[in-house]
Amino acid sequence: MINEILETKSILVEYDLQFFAKDGPGGEKTEEPTSKKKEDARKKGQVALSKEVTTAFTLLSLFILIRIFYGFIGQIFTNTFEYIYNDIPECVKLYDGYIQTARYRSIVIHVLLTVLLCCAPFFITGVVVSLLADYIQIGFKVTSEPIKPKFNKLNPISGMKKIFSVRSLVNLGLSILKLLIIFIIIYTYFTGMDYSLFVLYDMPLKQAIGLMGTIVIDLGIRIAAVYMIVAVIDLIYQRKKHHDDLMMTKQEVKDEYKNTEGDPQIKGKQRQRMREASMRRMMQELPKADVVITNPTHYAVAILYEADKYEAPRVIAKGSDYLAQRIKDVAKENDIEIVENKPLARMLYANVEIGDFVPPELYKAVAEVLAFVYHLKGKA
Numbered sequence: 001m002i003n004e005i006l007e008t009k010s011i012l013v014e015y016d017l018q019f020f021a022k023d024g025p026g027g028e029k030t031e032e033p034t035s036k037k038k039e040d041a042r043k044k045g046q047v048a049l050s051k052e053v054t055t056a057f058t059l060l061s062l063f064i065l066i067r068i069f070y071g072f073i074g075q076i077f078t079n080t081f082e083y084i085y086n087d088i089p090e091c092v093k094l095y096d097g098y099i100q101t102a103r104y105r106s107i108v109i110h111v112l113l114t115v116l117l118c119c120a121p122f123f124i125t126g127v128v129v130s131l132l133a134d135y136i137q138i139g140f141k142v143t144s145e146p147i148k149p150k151f152n153k154l155n156p157i158s159g160m161k162k163i164f165s166v167r168s169l170v171n172l173g174l175s176i177l178k179l180l181i182i183f184i185i186i187y188t189y190f191t192g193m194d195y196s197l198f199v200l201y202d203m204p205l206k207q208a209i210g211l212m213g214t215i216v217i218d219l220g221i222r223i224a225a226v227y228m229i230v231a232v233i234d235l236i237y238q239r240k241k242h243h244d245d246l247m248m249t250k251q252e253v254k255d256e257y258k259n260t261e262g263d264p265q266i267k268g269k270q271r272q273r274m275r276e277a278s279m280r281r282m283m284q285e286l287p288k289a290d291v292v293i294t295n296p297t298h299y300a301v302a303i304l305y306e307a308d309k310y311e312a313p314r315v316i317a318k319g320s321d322y323l324a325q326r327i328k329d330v331a332k333e334n335d336i337e338i339v340e341n342k343p344l345a346r347m348l349y350a351n352v353e354i355g356d357f358v359p360p361e362l363y364k365a366v367a368e369v370l371a372f373v374y375h376l377k378g379k380a
Contacts, residue, residue: 031253033246041246047138048242052174052234054133056227061129062122063220070213073118078206080114083107137235170237178230185222189215282354283326285316287334291373292327293348296340300324301348302331303358305370312357313366318349337373344369 033041041047066073084107193215200208248256289302290313302317319327331338344365352358358366 029244029247029249031248031250033243033248034253034256036256037246037248042138046242046245048235048239049134049138050231050235050238052227052231053137054130056224056231057133058126058129059220059227060224061125063217063224065122065125067217067221069121070217071210074206074209074213076114076118080111083110167241170234174230174234177233178227181226181230182223185226186219189219189222278354282317283330286327286330287336289316289331289336291369292331292336292338293341293345293369294324294328294338295342295345298324299345299349300327301345301352302327302336303348303366303370310357312360312363313370314357315348315352315354318352318354320349337376339369339372341365341369 087103087107200211203211285304286302289304292300292302294300299320300318300323301315303313304316305313317327328338330336344362347362348358348366352362
């Protein structure tokens with residue numbers, strides 16, 4: 001029984017072909033991102049920004065700045081230490097059985113101001129270089145979209161996808177590359193100066209501190225300079241990934257065009273309605289014409305001359321083929337003279353729009369036609 005039903009009945013299942021399309025509705029992302037798509041992404045804070053470039057430039061600038069001023073900074077800290085050390089006996093004295101807290105307060109304030117004075121240029125330099133590095137990469141654009149709370153980020157499934165995503169693997173690779181670069185630079189640097197490290201114990205304190213400062217600064221500059229390689233790799237990856245993320249499907253391009261330029265079908269209907277309205281106005285004006293000049297089969301142009309209003313005749317209707325025949329039919333219905341003049345009809349149809357005056361170079365030809373028509377009407 002069931003087999004008979006299956007043989008005699010057909011089952012129709014409705015499905016959407018887009019379900020099988022790659023990368024969701026619209027198919028595969030094969031189209032280049034449009035200017036609007038790029039601008040919308042930029043407004044949302046989605047830009048090809050490499051943090052590694054900012055870090056590399058900041059580290060390099062800070063270590064160069066330390067290299068230039070570390071002697072001056074060291075002298076300030078040495079003087080501060082001597083100031084505190086020399087003031088210790090005065091601080092521990094008791095006056096009437098009480099410790100003078102004001103003395104300690106002045107020392108702490110002096111130390112804090114000294115540290116702030118020494119560190120302020122480096123803080124300012126770090127901020128300026130970071131902003132400049134970001135500006136060079138993406139320009140200037142203020143947006144609050146990245147800091148808005150988004151509850152979809154709390155989705156554990158999305159979080160797991162990010163952990164095992166290509167971006168996570170790239171970050172892991174960059175981290176391993178950075179550690180490898182730092183290890184190689186430190187190893188090669190200390191391999192060439194092992195003797196200098198062994199004599200630190202025999203050096204005076206200031207010379208030992210100066211040598212250690214030189215070692216740290218030289219290593220920092222070398223690491224920051226080589227770190228630029230990682231930054232360039234990350235910048236290339238970020239720009240490629242950003243470009244791939246902005247790629248569009250053909251359907252997305254069509255939808256964007258509809259949203260910005262309007263639906264072509266709707267615009268076509270609007271143009272059609274405008275043509276129909278213009279046609280109705282033209283046919284309403286046609287019975288006022290003095291004459292219709294024809295090709296005789298392909299073109300028809302209706303002329304109206306209102307001597308009391310205007311100095312030149314006007315074209316109030318024109319058309320070709322079917323519309324030309326329609327104009328002639330209306331002319332016959334309203335007893336309007338139809339004059340055959342092939343060159344004049346072509347010239348008027350090609351050069352004069354509906355509602356415009358006849359150009360001066362055609363005055364004579366049109367005047368002869370009007371004179372002929374007035375003569376006929378006079379006879380009548």
